[in-house]
Amino acid sequence: xxxxxxxxxxxxxxxxxxxxxxxxxxxxxxxxxxxxxxxxxxxxxxxxxxxxxxxxxxxxxxxxxxxxxxxxxxxxxxxxxxxxxxxxxxxxxxxxxxxxxxxxxxxxxxxxxxxxxxxxxxxxxxxxxxxxxxxxxxxxxxxxxxxxxxxxxxxxxxxxxxxxxxxxxxxxxxxxxxxxxxxxxxxxxxxxxxxxxxxxxxxxxxxxxxxxxxxxxxxxxxxxxxxxxxxxxxxxxxxxxxxxxxxxxxxxxxxxxxxxxxxxxxxxxxxxxxxxxxxxxxxxxxxxxxxxxxxxxxxxxxxxxxxxx
Numbered sequence: 001x002x003x004x005x006x007x008x009x010x011x012x013x014x015x016x017x018x019x020x021x022x023x024x025x026x027x028x029x030x031x032x033x034x035x036x037x038x039x040x041x042x043x044x045x046x047x048x049x050x051x052x053x054x055x056x057x058x059x060x061x062x063x064x065x066x067x068x069x070x071x072x073x074x075x076x077x078x079x080x081x082x083x084x085x086x087x088x089x090x091x092x093x094x095x096x097x098x099x100x101x102x103x104x105x106x107x108x109x110x111x112x113x114x115x116x117x118x119x120x121x122x123x124x125x126x127x128x129x130x131x132x133x134x135x136x137x138x139x140x141x142x143x144x145x146x147x148x149x150x151x152x153x154x155x156x157x158x159x160x161x162x163x164x165x166x167x168x169x170x171x172x173x174x175x176x177x178x179x180x181x182x183x184x185x186x187x188x189x190x191x192x193x194x195x196x197x198x199x200x201x202x203x204x205x206x207x208x209x210x211x212x213x214x215x216x217x218x219x220x221x222x223x224x225x226x227x228x229x230x231x232x233x234x235x236x237x238x239x240x241x242x243x244x245x246x247x248x249x250x251x252x253x254x255x256x257x258x259x260x261x262x263x264x265x266x267x268x269x270x271x272x273x274x275x276x277x278x279x280x281x282x283x284x285x286x287x288x289x290x291x292x293x294x295x296x297x298x299x300x301x302x303x304x305x306x307x308x309x
Contacts, residue, residue, distance in 0.1 A: 268303060
């Protein structure tokens with residue numbers, strides 16, 4: 001059972017509740033479990049405190065990926081479920097703006113579940129990600145659940161029920177409350193599901209041309225359906241050549257870092273934003289630490305814009 005704080009205890013949204021979820025259990029390989037500690041070491045908390053009150057709730061247990069022979073097509077499914085449930089409890093207990101540091105993309109399930117407990121109402125998700133993550137265990141052979149998170153959030157009929165049905169409500173997300181932002185082409189099954197469910201999307205090329213305008217249009221679309229908005233940032237949306245920090249070393253496919261920050265700053269400034277989850281940062285791709293420092297400065301800048309909105 002997750003206790004939902006009463007309205008009388010809610011703090012102003014200029015308070016950030018920092019939650020670390022150091023896991024790579026849903027990923028293709030290890031690395032992301034080191035991200036929360038590296039972000040703090042790069043000065044994230046100190047940088048945020050220029051504009052926000054920050055309550056740092058620390059990190060959950062470090063969970064590092066290894067090959068799971070028992071669940072070849074849904075690697076570490078029980079662990080992914082438990083981590084998401086733990087994240088949900090932590091998000092539900094916050095009273096400021098939850099800033100959830102992953103970890104792989106499956107922790108977004110926990111953020112969504114926690115927001116449902118905390119706020120009720122209609123929770124929307126702006127999925128700032130090059131990928132839709134709408135695969136299922138039967139459609140791909142690699143078994144990485146971080147490529148399947150949205151299929152489970154939406155209650156896809158081919159999703160694994162242990163994960164899709166783990167929370168107090170299923171599905172966690174309605175199709176009309178999901179907006180895929182800076183989305184690439186994806187895989188054939190994902191494209192078919194996006195079309196069948198009439199999921200709104202903004203392509204990566206559109207964001208690259210006009211990041212501020214594209215962000216505003218996406219916000220106008222999703223806030224017609226959502227009372228509270230979760231924002232998910234998978235750092236693989238940033239072109240690896242420009243900022244080499246993501247798990248997926250996709251080159252010449254994503255956004256420039258500056259364009260990402262312009263769009264993110266506009267999104268986070270919206271008054272209905274209720275949480276930000278950052279995923280798929282792999283410190284192993286940044287051996288001297290300079291890219292993570294640049295990322296921290298940029299993210300803090302986007303949140304600074306939100307604090308002053």
